[in-house]
Amino acid sequence: MKRIPIVPTLIVLLAVAYMVHLGLWQLDRLGQKDAMLARYQAAQSSGSEVPFLIPPMLAEMNYYHRSRLDCDIVLSMTTLSGRNAKGEAGLAHSAQCQTPEGSTATVVLGWSRDPSTPVWKGGRVTGWIAPGPRLVADPPVAGLDANARPDPRDIPNNHLAYAVQWFLFAGVALVIYALALRKRMRGS
Template sequence: MRIPVLPTLLVLAGVAIMIGLGLWQLGRLEQKQALLARYARASGMSSDVPFPQSESAAEPVYYRHARVDCREVAGVTAKAGTNAKGEAGVAHHAACRLAGGGTADIVLGWSRAPASPDWRGGEVMGVIAPGPRLVADPPLAGLGPNAVPDPSEIPNNHLAYAVQWFFFAATALVIYALAVRKRLRG
């Protein structure tokens, strides 16, 4: 008996793919670390930037401060949220039409009650968070403060994923070696 060629090639191809995925995750780790460092620097800046009108324009200004003038409130909705003390409750979001055109999702503030406040618009200051949304600081409409968007809360699991892919590759090799050994013995 000899080592089967086609199954061996298939297992080696699978192992090569898994190793490649592990290496790709290591590359993603470096990219995510750079992104998180940029977000951390941005969160420390106090100067205002214009509120972005698209996801592609938003990513470079996440965690920066902005100021908008909400001319018309299209509606207020309640979503699960966390306050500045880390307590779970309701974050109240307003869909705003801005002076000068465009729209913004404004997180007005936090409460325990799901009933939306009656907020008619006005000037809003806050922090741009992923979405994009503007988390009001100070809170509006008599609501409590939301948790301040924090880039350190963004998960960075790429090292764990890389280790997982390398483990899968090693496991596949061990299982295949045991199967071939059993076949050759038997």
């Protein structure tokens, strides 16, 4: 009778343990993401205004709150695909602004079907802080229509699916290795 190979068995068991660890980590992330999305929903519902903070680590805490900023200098303008408040596809017009403090911020000015760059010289903008961070103007500026309001429900929370995937990988690895061992023990 043949013996079970020690090194390959250890390698498979370590790989399976790591896959299980990744599955557990995804379950932990599921709880964290649920809490983050609940915080974003509460922020959006509160309607309270907060400062627009530029560093991403600070800005994340204020996502989906109302805010305002002063755009002293329009550094550049861009146009990307976007949706309006009615859900229609079109173009979201954005400006890269320099604030009075000298930092830069992105402002989504509004929506249109017209690809030409709107004329906007800057000024005070109020709106919603969205991931990026960027300020989505509400009301829109530069004669544009309203963009779709940033919605935390658009953020996927698929950590449960990832956890199940890692657990399945671990199970499949064990089954395949067990079949290989069985074949080896039979001497085929």
